[in-house]
Amino acid sequence: MRFKADEISSIVQREIEQYKTHLDVAEVGTVMEVGDGIARVFGLNSAMAGEMVEFDDGHATRGLCFNLEENSVSIIVLGEDSHIREGMTVKALGALLEVPVGEAMVGRVVNAIGEPLDGKGPISTPHRRALESNAPGVAERQPVKVPLQTGIKAIDAMTPIGRGQRELIIGDRKTGKTTIAIDTIINQKGKDCICVYVAVGQKESSVAQVIEVLQSHGAMDYTIVVVAGSSDPAPLQYFAPYAGAAMAEYFMYEKGQDTLCVYDDLSKQAAAYRQMSLLVRRPPGREAYPGDIFYCHSRLLERAAKLSAELGGGSMTALPIVETLEGEVSAYIPTNVISITDGQIYLVPDLFFAGVRPAIDVGISVSRVGGNAQIGAMKKVSGSLRLDMAAFRSLEAFAQLGTDLDKATQSQLDRGYRMVELLKQPQYQPLDIFDQVMVIFAGTRGYLDTVDRNEVHRWEEEFIKFMRDEEVEARKLLENQKKITDEVETALKASCEKFSKRWVHAHTSETQTVGS
Structure with a gap:
């Protein structure tokens, strides 16, 4: 049998083209000791800090290179380490931890x-x-x-x-x-x-x-x-x-x-x-x-x-x-x-x-x-609130000494107590920012000064309901402008005064009913 040169050359060429030049090479190490979620591994000389590795424990448990030492690498075991034994093979994955x-x-x-x-x-x-x-x-x-x-x-x-x-x-x-x-x-x-x-x-x-x-x-x-x-x-x-x-x-x-x-x-x-x-x-x-x-x-x-x-x-x-x-x-x-x-x-x-x-x-x-x-509205109404509350705490400590207080100091103390009550809030009941602005506006402008401290929470609930149901225009004006302009302030003051009169009337009626 004779071979033709062109047939042989075509076969050789095809074999060369199909020859795999990429070898699947992975750096491996050996477990020296393991415990408390940490494995010390000999080898892995080219490992990077934070590089992922895989243990040959039958569960494909993964770990992360944490400490690179002179003769070993300390690896954090991501998961259960009870399957890992001394002498097991560890393979570097050449990638960082991803989620x-x-x-x-x-x-x-x-x-x-x-x-x-x-x-x-x-x-x-x-x-x-x-x-x-x-x-x-x-x-x-x-x-x-x-x-x-x-x-x-x-x-x-x-x-x-x-x-x-x-x-x-x-x-x-x-x-x-x-x-x-x-x-x-x-x-x-x-x-x-x-x-x-x-x-x-x-x-x-x-x-x-x-x-x-x-x-x-x-x-x-x-x-x-x-x-x-x-x-x-x-x-x-x-x-x-x-x-x-x-x-x-x-x-x-x-x-x-x-x-x-x-x-x-x-x-x-x-x-x-x-x-x-x-x-x-x-x-x-x-x-x-x-x-x-x-x-x-x-x-x-x-x-x-x-x-x-x-x-x-x-x-x-x-x-x-x-x-x-x-x-x-x-x-x-x-x-x-x-x-x-x-x-x-x-x-x-x-x-x-x-x-x-x-x-x-x-x-x-x-x-x-x-x-x-x-927002501009909250910045305006709460401008001095933090300082006022800090001053109230100092004043409260002073008042506990039993000292007689002048009228101005007593009124400052009374407003402070009401603002503390106003800033209380039940858990898992976040309040809309515009409701917050209206409530703090009323408190800092003195519309709560005549309300009993124990009634502040009820006052707040009824006031927010009143503003949402009856004073829609005033609330909408605040939402649109997001600032306390002269127009918004006038509208809020009118609403607060209207509600205050209603509150006093309702509270007086309740007191008379209880008295009778």
Whole structure:
């Protein structure tokens, strides 16, 4: 048999074209020891900090390179480490940790790596985003000047929050910190704002109650809940806030939407990070926290911003929560987070247990954005409210000494007591911003001075109903102008005087009826 040269050359050419030049090469290492969610691995000499790895344990368990040492790599195990044994193979994946993001996440309850926990089936989304990403630079931001109303009178009037701001909620346990955050989420209904609630180190029963409240108020329609409960491993508690930020960033960058992130709470995240750092033998600093604990929180909170118009104008507003012990605001983690944020809302146990809820200490609470985060009407009516309330607290302490007070001081004290009652608010009942303006207008202009302190809440309810049902024109004028112009002030004064006469007449009739 003779071979033709052209046939042989065509076969050789085809073989060369089909020859695979790409070899599937992966860097592998060997597990030396494992325990407490940390695996020490020999090998992986080219591993990057934060790179994902996969254990050959039959469950495809994944981990993350946390500490790069001279002869080994300490890896955080993302999930159950009971299947991992000494001598097992570990493969580097050459990618950083990512979480699923997108519209499919809205209304779902997920863990720190985006896996569903609500029993509603898998989440189908083509979008993924790195857990960690750089915060936008100064040139990529614009000033915070659009209000993000919480629906809470004491906050919207005295410590307002703007879209893109970072406002710390701080106080002892059981003082209503989570309630403020949940009220703010509920108040975003119909305002085209995607909310992310991140529960770190909370009891599962407490998180279930929060989810139930959000569902009953229709807030889950625009909310993502990220849960790393108290029974979850420390790595998941550490990653959860970053995962929540990544999910919000998708809407901020890709859709140009406003978002709100609640981190509840960062003191538990710091404790989880300390646990991980001590396990990999990083040198402990103050209170045994690692030296980069400040960076841990700053790189999270700096991702909150109001983006420039060129980048779509989206925003991320951050409401971090920090728990204090016995009101110790000067402790390590609280001072760290205070220095990163644009203000703080400080809740006091004494006021809380005295029935003043929200229990906000107006002396320490502050918003560094201030009036820029308020509509003109609220800025006008609440201008001196914060100073007046702080002065009232000092005057109240003085009056408790039993000193005789002159008429002017006594009237100032009486108005202060009524304003305290007026600023009280039941939980999960956020108030429309224009209702807030009208109520505070009436209180600061003295229309409540003759109302009994115990009747203030009832007066407020009836006044809001009266303005909505009967004084429609005055309310509509305020809504349209959003400022206290001479025209609006005249209309509001007329409405307040009309209601005051009706209140006095009705109250007098009630008293006579009870007397007879």
